[in-house]
Amino acid sequence: MNRWLPFEEPLRELEEQIVELERYTAAKGMNRSREIAALRTRQEELTREIFSRLSPWDNVQLARHPERPYALDYVSAVLADFVEIHGDRRFGDDPAVIAGMGLLEERPVVVVGHQKGRDLKERQARNFGSARPEGYRKALRAMKLGEKLGYPVISFVDTPAADSRPESEERGICESIGRNLAEMSTLRTPVLVVIIGEGGSGGAIALALGDWIMMLEHSVYSVIPPESCAVILSAFDRDASRGPEAAAALRLSARQTQELGVVDEVLDEPLGGAHRNPDAMASIIKETLIERLDGLCQLDTEELLQRRYEKFRRIGSFGT
Amino acid sequence: MPSKAKKASARKTAKAPLRERVMKGVPDDLWVKCTGCSTMLYSKELEQSLKVCQKCGYHLRLSAEERIRLLVDEGSFQERDTDLTTQDPLSFPSYKKDIARYRKQTGCADSMVWGEATIGERAIILGVSEFGFMGGSMGSVMGEKVVRAAEEAAIKRQPLVLVCSGGGARMHEGIISLMQMARTTAAMARLADAKVPYIAIFADPMLAGIAASFAFIADIIIAEPGAIVGFAGPRVVEQAYRIKLPPGSMTAEFHLAHGMVDMVLARREIRPMLVRLMNILR
Numbered sequence: 296m297n298r299w300l301p302f303e304e305p306l307r308e309l310e311e312q313i314v315e316l317e318r319y320t321a322a323k324g325m326n327r328s329r330e331i332a333a334l335r336t337r338q339e340e341l342t343r344e345i346f347s348r349l350s351p352w353d354n355v356q357l358a359r360h361p362e363r364p365y366a367l368d369y370v371s372a373v374l375a376d377f378v379e380i381h382g383d384r385r386f387g388d389d390p391a392v393i394a395g396m397g398l399l400e401e402r403p404v405v406v407v408g409h410q411k412g413r414d415l416k417e418r419q420a421r422n423f424g425s426a427r428p429e430g431y432r433k434a435l436r437a438m439k440l441g442e443k444l445g446y447p448v449i450s451f452v453d454t455p456a457a458d459s460r461p462e463s464e465e466r467g468i469c470e471s472i473g474r475n476l477a478e479m480s481t482l483r484t485p486v487l488v489v490i491i492g493e494g495g496s497g498g499a500i501a502l503a504l505g506d507w508i509m510m511l512e513h514s515v516y517s518v519i520p521p522e523s524c525a526v527i528l529s530a531f532d533r534d535a536s537r538g539p540e541a542a543a544a545l546r547l548s549a550r551q552t553q554e555l556g557v558v559d560e561v562l563d564e565p566l567g568g569a570h571r572n573p574d575a576m577a578s579i580i581k582e583t584l585i586e587r588l589d590g591l592c593q594l595d596t597e598e599l600l601q602r603r604y605e606k607f608r609r610i611g612s613f614g615t
Numbered sequence: 616m617p618s619k620a621k622k623a624s625a626r627k628t629a630k631a632p633l634r635e636r637v638m639k640g641v642p643d644d645l646w647v648k649c650t651g652c653s654t655m656l657y658s659k660e661l662e663q664s665l666k667v668c669q670k671c672g673y674h675l676r677l678s679a680e681e682r683i684r685l686l687v688d689e690g691s692f693q694e695r696d697t698d699l700t701t702q703d704p705l706s707f708p709s710y711k712k713d714i715a716r717y718r719k720q721t722g723c724a725d726s727m728v729w730g731e732a733t734i735g736e737r738a739i740i741l742g743v744s745e746f747g748f749m750g751g752s753m754g755s756v757m758g759e760k761v762v763r764a765a766e767e768a769a770i771k772r773q774p775l776v777l778v779c780s781g782g783g784a785r786m787h788e789g790i791i792s793l794m795q796m797a798r799t800t801a802a803m804a805r806l807a808d809a810k811v812p813y814i815a816i817f818a819d820p821m822l823a824g825i826a827a828s829f830a831f832i833a834d835i836i837i838a839e840p841g842a843i844v845g846f847a848g849p850r851v852v853e854q855a856y857r858i859k860l861p862p863g864s865m866t867a868e869f870h871l872a873h874g875m876v877d878m879v880l881a882r883r884e885i886r887p888m889l890v891r892l893m894n895i896l897r
C-alpha cells in the first residue's frame with residue numbers, strides 16, 4: 296500500500312510485524328486486538344520520533360515521494376468547482392502545467408500549477424512535471440485572466456526543473472520563465488503560492504513569485520538538485536552520492552527557507568507526510584488559503600504591488 | 616566509454632608538451648590559445664582585434680573592464696558599489712575561501728560591475744558581468760547590482776545597458792541565489808512601467824538563472840557570434856536527455872534563427888549599434 300523510504304525502515308519492519316500478527320491471529324481465530332493496538336501506538340510514537348528529526352535529504356525524498364499528492368489532487372479537494380483550460384494560444388498545450396478557474400468556497404479564483412503524473416504512462420505524458428515554454432505561457436494566460444476579472448491567483452509549485460530540451464530552447468524556455476517573473480511581479484491581483492513538493496530552481500520560481508509564499512512542511516525549495524550540486528562542486532568531491540550533504544548545505548527544507556526569509560509560512564503536514572492523509576493536508580491548505588486571501592484582498596492594488604516588490608527586493612546577503 | 620576517456624586523456628597528454636614548449640621562457644600572458652581553433656594567438660595582436668581570433672572568428676571572453684572600455688565613451692564610466700560583497704548567507708562549504716581567491720584573481724569583489732557612463736555622449740546606466748569571478752554566477756551581489764542599476768535607470772530615465780553572461784544562479788547561496796531571479800526581473804518590470812528602454816548584450820556563456828530571468832526579457836537583445844546561450848548548455852542537455860545535438864545548438868545564431876534575439880553582431884559592431892540605438896531611443 297505505502298512505499299517506504301529508507302529512513303522509514305524501522306516503521307516498515309514494525310508494519311510487517313503488525314500485519315503478520317493480524318494475519319496469524321485471524322487464521323487461528325485468536326483475539327490479540329489489544330496487543331495489536333499497542334503495536335499501532337508504538338508505531339505512531341516511532342513515526343512521531345522519526346519525523347521530528349528529519350534531515351534535509353529525508354525531506355528531499357518525501358518531496359519526491361511517488362504517492363505524494365499533486366496539484367490536481369489538491370485542486371479537487373480544495374475547490375468547490377474547477378474548470379481546466381488548455382493551451383497557450385501560441386504553440387500548444389503542456390500537460391506538465393495545469394491552469395484554470397474555480398471556486399474557493401464562494402470566491403472565484405484562478406489556479407495554476409505544475410502537474411506530475413501518477414503511473415508511468417501519465418508521468419511520461421506530463422513530462423515528470425518539467426514544464427515547457429507553452430506550459431509557462433498557459434499559466435500566464437490564466438493569470439492575466441485572473442487580473443482582468445479581479446480574481447486572486449493560487450499557484451501550486453511542484454517540479455524537478457524546467458524542461459531544457461532543444462525544442463524548449465527553440466520556443467524560448469528562458470524568455471517564458473523571465474516573462475512570467477516580470478508579469479507576476481506586476482500582476483494586479485493577489486497571488487498566493489504553495490510549494491507542495493519539489494521547488495526545483497528556475498522551473499519552480501517561474502510560478503512562485505507572489506504576495507504570500509507557503510511551503511508544505513516536507514517540501515523542498517532549491518536552486519539546484521542536491522545530487523547535481525554534489526557532482527559539480529569540489530567541496531563534495533564531485534560525488535553524487537554526497538547529495539545528502541549538499542542538501543544540508545543548500546538549506547532547502549521548508550523550515551530552513553523560512554528562516555532565510557524566503558518563505559512566509561510553513562504548513563504542517565499530517566504525521567508521516569501529506570501522502571499518509573491527503574484529505575487532512577487539503578483542508579489545512581484550504582483554510583490557510585481562505586485566511587490569507589481575506590487579508591490580501593483588503594489591500595488596495597498599489598499597496599499590494601509595492602509590498603510584493605519590497606518583499607523580494609529585500610532578499611539578499613551583501614555588505615561592504 | 617572507457618576507450619573514449621582514454622582517447623581524451625591521450626589527447627591531453629599529447630598536447631601538453633607542445634603547450635609547454637610554446638610557453639617555456641615566455642611571460643604567461645604573451646600567448647593565448649584560441650578556444651575555437653586552438654591556435655596560439657599573440658596577445659598584442661589579440662588586443663587589437665578586441666580578443667577575436669583572426670583565424671576562426673571566435674570571440675574570446677572579455678573581463679568586465681575590457682568590455683566597458685570597448686563599449687562606452689572613453690573615460691566616461693563611473694563605477695558604483697565597487698566593494699559590495701556577499702555575506703555568505705548559508706555559511707556554505709569553502710565559499711568564503713573561493714570568494715577570496717576570485718577576488719585576488721580578478722580584482723573584483725563579485726561577478727558584476729555597474730555604474731554610469733555615456734555612449735555616443737548619451738548618458739546611460741551600464742551593468743557588466745565578470746565571467747572570471749566564479750563563472751559569472753549570480754548570487755546576492757549580482758542580484759543587488761542589477762536591481763540598483765534598473766532602479767537608477769528608472770529614476771534618471773536613462774537607458775539601461777546590461778552585458779549578460781555567466782553560468783547561472785550561484786549554488787553557494789542556495790535559495791537566496793534563486794530569489795535573485797525574481798527580484799532582478801521584478802526590477803526590470805518596473806523599469807518597463809517607467810517606459811525606459813533596456814538593452815541586453817549576450818556574451819559567452821549566458822545560461823540558466825541569468826538567461827531565464829532579467830536577460831531574455833530585454834527590449835532589444837544583441838548577441839555575440841558563437842556565444843552559448845540558453846537554459847542549459849549543450850553538453851549538459853546531451854547528458855541529461857541522452858541525445859546528440861546538431862552543431863550550433865544553443866548558440867547566439869540558434870536563438871536568432873528561432874526569433875529569440877534581435878541581432879548577432881561581431882564585437883566591433885556592437886558599440887556603433889549602441890550609438891545608433893541611443894540616437895533613436897530618446
Ligand SMILES: [Zn+2]
Nearest residue numbers: 649652668671
Ligand atoms: Zn580561433
